[in-house]
Amino acid sequence: MSEATPPAAATTRDEPRPSPPEPVAPVRPEPVVSVRPEQAVPEQAVRPALTRERIVRAAIGLIEADGPEALSMRRVATALDVAVMSLYNHVPNKKALLEGVAEHVANRLDLADDPSAPWPERARALVRAHRKMARDFPRSLTVVLSHKVDTPAGLRPAERALAVAAAAGFDGPTSVRAMRALLAYAVGTQMRELRVAEAFAHLGTPAADSFARLDPDEFPHVIALASELAENDTEADFEFGLDLLITALQLRAARA
Amino acid sequence: MSEATPPAAATTRDEPRPSPPEPVAPVRPEPVVSVRPEQAVPEQAVRPALTRERIVRAAIGLIEADGPEALSMRRVATALDVAVMSLYNHVPNKKALLEGVAEHVANRLDLADDPSAPWPERARALVRAHRKMARDFPRSLTVVLSHKVDTPAGLRPAERALAVAAAAGFDGPTSVRAMRALLAYAVGTQMRELRVAEAFAHLGTPAADSFARLDPDEFPHVIALASELAENDTEADFEFGLDLLITALQLRAARA
DNA sequence: ACCTGAACACCGTTCAAGT
């Protein structure tokens, strides 16, 4: 858990790595008397075994803290207080680690589904789950989106979408297209929210006054709607577009 | 132009850089007789001046050839046959170079617009322009999408979309939302096509048999529609989703 | 089986020196 938000020390690059809080015993003190060794060591002195799971979680923590471009094997290693090369006992290389990150985040998608609910509501819930993931792991998102997933974790949203489309009465090819349209919208929304979030992280309110310097002849609408554009009710924006898609799909389902 | 698709030599990393095809004159031969110097040197001997434009184009060439993760200042420099540090006379750092790439690609968007055409057709044309950009610069796309643009190049699509929405009769806030929905779909589609393209580049036909290993209880629809899913008529998929959005917008415009 | 340090071939960027 604490690995998900690594200590600030991991974000500063220059200072030398502090010596780990391990029992620094030059000669290993063999317990000749049985003292139930699992209770012998005090609280956090035992370092949990290095594992692929822990490595992936640490990577996600670093990505969320400093952005995906700041992720390095070496930083993951120091965050876990091991040597770099130890990671390679559990992960073949950095690309595989990023795939692990993608899969881990994709598995956090909340795909709870009530098959007895009307299909438009089920479709909405599916797309909303993507939006929630984008909020929970904003900076890991680009990693997820740039690693296609033909693993179960990656195909689960597709399965749900196809199930919903079938419930709506669409034939196979139409179901596939409806699924792709919904997921394209989900992905596009995720990207947009990510950009908005990064922009706010870097500046206060970014676009506001940059609109002022635009050529009024070329950008009449942008300038006229500057205040509407500066406002970012991502929730309402998202629901508006989702509503468009669902409405059109209902129309299409009724015609079939 | 030739920089847009750099020679294969730029993609192999290990071999030493071949000495440039420059006139290797240890002592510079000063032309004491006037021979119209701009014609004196044979064909490609004159190296064009290093410029921000040339640097950005070379970067795009490398990205399209080897992917964005393979872009490095050093590779750009050798592609242009200059020292690395020479680049820094025209570009402050790598981040700025990537912003240049994003802007250059965004400027290639074909935003031709016929204000007398019916607005649904104008809206379609706008979203299709994004799709075309994704086909022309597939691998530069992630760079474009991950650098928000409050420059004119980045706001031009928004301006067009708002103009179309106004022509449809939407009020300001609704126009902004309609624009965001359309652009979200455009972006989502671009991401999907990119993933499909990368998948095909790496394997022959990727998903086809990976579906076979899925748990039939959890993935009944994916398995049943495996052949439809394997087929990727990105054109038709794209138009299907676009049609949904436009249809719903027309409905909404008629109600207002 | 797991961990590790040294080494190698890369990075981006600062600095001081050249023209």
Next chain:
DNA sequence: ACCTGAACACCGTTCAAGT
């Protein structure tokens, strides 16, 4: 004003050595 090489603090990964 523009170009450059050396140097620095980083990278990912191979290899050989330890337990």
